[in-house]
Amino acid sequence: MKQNFTVRRGALDGVEAFLSVAEHRSFRRAAAELGVTPSAISQVVRALEARVGAALFLRTTRSVGLTEAGERFLSRAKPAFEELVAASEVAGQLGERPAGLLRLAVPRSVVPILLEPLIASFCEAYPAIEVEIAVSEKLVDLAAEGFDAGVRMGEFIAADMVAVRLTPPFPFVVVGSPDYLSRRKRPERIDDLRDHACLRMRRSNGSVAPWSFVDGGKAVEAIVSGPLIAHDYPTVLGAAIQGAGLAQVPGPLAEAAVADGRLQALLTSFAVTTPGVFLYHPGKRQVLPKLRAFIEHVRYRSNGVPGIKATQRRLRERPDANHS
Known part of the structure; x- marks a missing residue:
């Protein structure tokens, strides 16, 4: 399969060596800085020049200088290489500490x-x-x-x-406000929900969720009806607190309202536990x-x-x- 790369494979090879030689104007000092032999540096730079298609250094027995092509390459390669090093350091920091x-x-x-x-x-x-x-x-x-x-x-x-x-794990609980329960008979069985206004949830797939219970060790799904369908539990809970009907919500979500008397827990012996x-x-x-x-x-x-x-x-x- 043909692959198109923005940067040719291996195009960055030898750039660090080139920059070190350009900085020190010496293959020997560049080799010492990078921890390799002078001959290794020389080979890497020659390979880079071959890929670029132009000589980058003027070499004599006494000195090393940059050609015009080398000067142009240095002006672009140095800031780009420094950015790559900085990017690696920033990314590496995220892998080392919470940040x-x-x-x-x-x-x-x-x-x-x-x-x-x-x-x-x-x-x-x-x-x-x-x-x-x-x-x-x-x-x-x-x-x-x-x-x-x-x-x-x-x-x-x-x-x-x-x-x-x-x-x-925690239970899903059915709750109702004292005001609502003062107007309706308190449900004692799952079937009693047929006579109640039940506030429902619409799932992310578009379906309206039934209410889930456990009765005698068996899972039961009750199809309920009522005046409100919401897309999140806090909305359903708020409507229940205002007396709009009964709601089935995660237990921890209703805990504060049950504790301070704004809601009462119902059908707790049938409560299903979620993971x-x-x-x-x-x-x-x-x-x-x-x-x-x-x-x-x-x-x-x-x-x-x-x-x-x-x-x-x-x-x-x-x-x-x-x-x-």
Whole structure:
């Protein structure tokens, strides 16, 4: 297969040797600087001159000077080579220490659950890293759109991604406001949802998601109906707090509203548990330090984030009967 290269293969070979000879005006001193023999330097420069098609140096037994072609080559090659060296150093620094721009694609629901409690401490711990958070409910093509990683609930991560757990598993809970429940009979069974206004989510593929439960150890999907369809959980949760209907949302997202009485947890004995929140990235090679630092920071600090473990504990300690 024919390949078209902007720079011919091997065109950069010998440039460093040429620059060193041009600087010292000596093959011997250039060889000492680069740690090779004078004959090796001479061979490399001759090969470069052959590729260029012109003599670059005037050589005598006493001195080395530049030809006109050598002067022109030096004027362009030196700044270009210095830029290449600088580029290598900058790129190498990103591979050695946590620094640079960390771009993350996350769904809106993950921001209050995970990122809001942790982002300030991460930025303080790693001041050389800039964090950019792009909120999107879609499954973003990380490589195509220039993201270092994405954050999603586990069941929505493609099999070819490298997944890193950020939180323990947590339940999906059905919640309703005291005002709404004062006007409707409290649901005790999954079938009771037929008589309720249920706030629903539209998935990124366009379908409206059913509500998921576990009944007697078996997975159950309930087709519900109601006045609102949203594209993210925080919108659904906010509508439930305002009394628009019942919502099924990630437990940690509803934790604060349940704790302060704005919402009540319902059908907790039927709650399904999700795998938790995962960071995913396509890199099967070494992970850059900036991303590794973020992963380790979230893993370490998420144990203290209110809501994730508290939701599991609260659901175990507060069965539906306590709300009757």
